[in-house]
Amino acid sequence: MIGRCLCGGVSVTVEGPPRYVTACCCSLCQRRSGSPFSHIGRWSREAVSVEGERRVFERPGESGGLARHSFCPVCASTVLTEVDAMPELLGVPAGLFADPDFPAPAVAAWCEAKAAWVHFPDATLALERQTMPPRG
Numbered sequence: 001m002i003g004r005c006l007c008g009g010v011s012v013t014v015e016g017p018p019r020y021v022t023a024c025c026c027s028l029c030q031r032r033s034g035s036p037f038s039h040i041g042r043w044s045r046e047a048v049s050v051e052g053e054r055r056v057f058e059r060p061g062e063s064g065g066l067a068r069h070s071f072c073p074v075c076a077s078t079v080l081t082e083v084d085a086m087p088e089l090l091g092v093p094a095g096l097f098a099d100p101d102f103p104a105p106a107v108a109a110w111c112e113a114k115a116a117w118v119h120f121p122d123a124t125l126a127l128e129r130q131t132m133p134p135r136g
Protein backbone atom coordinates (compact mmCIF):
# COMPACT_ATOMS: atom_id res chain seq x y z
CA MET A 1 0.00 0.00 0.00
CA ILE A 2 1.39 3.39 -0.99
CA GLY A 3 0.47 6.70 0.58
CA ARG A 4 1.53 10.11 -0.56
CA CYS A 5 1.46 13.73 0.50
CA LEU A 6 -0.77 16.30 -1.14
CA CYS A 7 1.79 17.40 -3.77
CA GLY A 8 3.08 13.88 -4.40
CA GLY A 9 6.68 14.76 -3.52
CA VAL A 10 6.78 12.28 -0.63
CA SER A 11 5.55 8.71 -0.88
CA VAL A 12 5.27 6.19 1.95
CA THR A 13 5.15 2.48 1.14
CA VAL A 14 3.96 0.06 3.85
CA GLU A 15 4.02 -3.73 3.84
CA GLY A 16 0.96 -5.49 5.22
CA PRO A 17 -1.73 -4.15 7.54
CA PRO A 18 -0.92 -1.73 10.36
CA ARG A 19 -0.08 -3.32 13.70
CA TYR A 20 -1.98 -0.66 15.60
CA VAL A 21 -4.41 2.08 14.58
CA THR A 22 -5.11 5.03 16.83
CA ALA A 23 -7.08 8.23 16.90
CA CYS A 24 -6.23 11.19 19.12
CA CYS A 25 -8.52 14.14 19.82
CA CYS A 26 -6.05 16.24 21.84
CA SER A 27 -5.63 19.92 21.01
CA LEU A 28 -2.10 19.32 19.67
CA CYS A 29 -3.31 16.73 17.18
CA GLN A 30 -6.19 19.01 16.20
CA ARG A 31 -3.76 21.83 15.44
CA ARG A 32 -1.26 19.63 13.62
CA SER A 33 -3.87 17.97 11.43
CA GLY A 34 -6.36 20.81 11.05
CA SER A 35 -9.01 18.20 11.85
CA PRO A 36 -11.06 17.14 14.89
CA PHE A 37 -8.72 14.18 15.49
CA SER A 38 -5.67 12.43 14.12
CA HIS A 39 -6.04 8.95 12.61
CA ILE A 40 -2.72 7.09 12.50
CA GLY A 41 -1.71 3.60 11.40
CA ARG A 42 1.44 2.25 13.04
CA TRP A 43 3.71 -0.26 11.37
CA SER A 44 6.98 -1.92 12.40
CA ARG A 45 9.82 0.27 11.19
CA GLU A 46 11.07 -2.36 8.76
CA ALA A 47 7.62 -2.44 7.09
CA VAL A 48 7.79 1.27 6.12
CA SER A 49 9.86 2.93 3.43
CA VAL A 50 9.75 6.62 2.58
CA GLU A 51 10.90 8.48 -0.52
CA GLY A 52 11.19 12.23 -0.93
CA GLU A 53 12.51 15.19 1.00
CA ARG A 54 11.01 15.88 4.40
CA ARG A 55 11.49 18.05 7.44
CA VAL A 56 10.90 17.22 11.09
CA PHE A 57 8.97 19.01 13.83
CA GLU A 58 9.50 17.77 17.38
CA ARG A 59 7.26 18.44 20.31
CA PRO A 60 6.90 17.11 23.83
CA GLY A 61 3.94 14.80 24.37
CA GLU A 62 1.51 15.41 27.22
CA SER A 63 2.74 12.18 28.79
CA GLY A 64 6.43 13.09 28.56
CA GLY A 65 8.75 11.93 25.81
CA LEU A 66 8.85 13.45 22.37
CA ALA A 67 6.65 13.18 19.34
CA ARG A 68 8.34 13.71 15.97
CA HIS A 69 6.31 14.68 12.94
CA SER A 70 7.92 14.50 9.50
CA PHE A 71 6.29 16.61 6.84
CA CYS A 72 6.67 17.52 3.19
CA PRO A 73 8.45 20.90 2.92
CA VAL A 74 6.44 21.77 -0.19
CA CYS A 75 2.83 21.00 0.75
CA ALA A 76 3.22 20.55 4.56
CA SER A 77 1.36 17.22 4.75
CA THR A 78 2.48 15.18 7.75
CA VAL A 79 3.94 11.93 6.39
CA LEU A 80 5.34 10.20 9.49
CA THR A 81 4.72 10.37 13.23
CA GLU A 82 7.03 8.82 15.80
CA VAL A 83 6.62 8.77 19.55
CA ASP A 84 9.27 7.87 22.11
CA ALA A 85 6.82 5.59 23.87
CA MET A 86 6.54 3.33 20.81
CA PRO A 87 10.10 3.32 19.44
CA GLU A 88 9.60 0.14 17.40
CA LEU A 89 6.67 1.58 15.43
CA LEU A 90 6.39 4.24 12.73
CA GLY A 91 3.09 6.06 12.42
CA VAL A 92 1.68 7.02 9.05
CA PRO A 93 -1.36 9.31 8.89
CA ALA A 94 -4.26 7.28 7.53
CA GLY A 95 -5.25 10.11 5.21
CA LEU A 96 -2.11 9.65 3.09
CA PHE A 97 -3.73 6.52 1.68
CA ALA A 98 -7.09 8.18 0.99
CA ASP A 99 -8.55 4.68 1.41
CA PRO A 100 -12.13 4.39 2.71
CA ASP A 101 -11.32 0.84 3.88
CA PHE A 102 -8.46 1.94 6.15
CA PRO A 103 -9.13 0.32 9.56
CA ALA A 104 -10.96 2.23 12.26
CA PRO A 105 -8.93 3.15 15.36
CA ALA A 106 -8.53 0.47 18.03
CA VAL A 107 -8.01 3.25 20.58
CA ALA A 108 -9.17 6.87 20.61
CA ALA A 109 -7.30 9.06 23.09
CA TRP A 110 -8.14 12.38 24.68
CA CYS A 111 -11.86 12.05 24.04
CA GLU A 112 -12.43 14.75 26.65
CA ALA A 113 -11.37 17.18 23.90
CA LYS A 114 -13.43 15.43 21.20
CA ALA A 115 -15.91 17.40 19.11
CA ALA A 116 -19.42 16.45 20.25
CA TRP A 117 -20.45 15.30 16.78
CA VAL A 118 -17.59 12.78 16.47
CA HIS A 119 -18.66 9.21 17.30
CA PHE A 120 -16.13 6.39 17.14
CA PRO A 121 -17.25 2.79 16.50
CA ASP A 122 -18.38 0.71 19.48
CA ALA A 123 -15.29 -1.49 19.11
CA THR A 124 -12.96 1.50 19.57
CA LEU A 125 -11.62 1.89 23.09
CA ALA A 126 -12.39 5.54 23.88
CA LEU A 127 -10.16 7.05 26.57
CA GLU A 128 -10.99 10.37 28.20
CA ARG A 129 -7.33 11.32 28.32
CA GLN A 130 -4.13 9.53 27.66
CA THR A 131 -3.78 6.67 25.28
CA MET A 132 -2.10 3.42 26.29
CA PRO A 133 0.53 3.43 24.87
CA PRO A 134 0.85 7.21 24.63
CA ARG A 135 -0.63 9.14 21.82
CA GLY A 136 0.98 10.58 18.77
Ligand SMILES: [Zn+2]
Binds near residue numbers: 005074
Ligand atom coordinates in the same frame (compact mmCIF):
# COMPACT_ATOMS: atom_id res chain seq x y z
ZN1 LIG B 1 4.09 17.31 -0.57
Ligand SMILES: [Zn+2]
Binds near residue numbers: 038
Ligand atom coordinates in the same frame (compact mmCIF):
# COMPACT_ATOMS: atom_id res chain seq x y z
ZN1 LIG C 1 -3.06 13.95 20.18
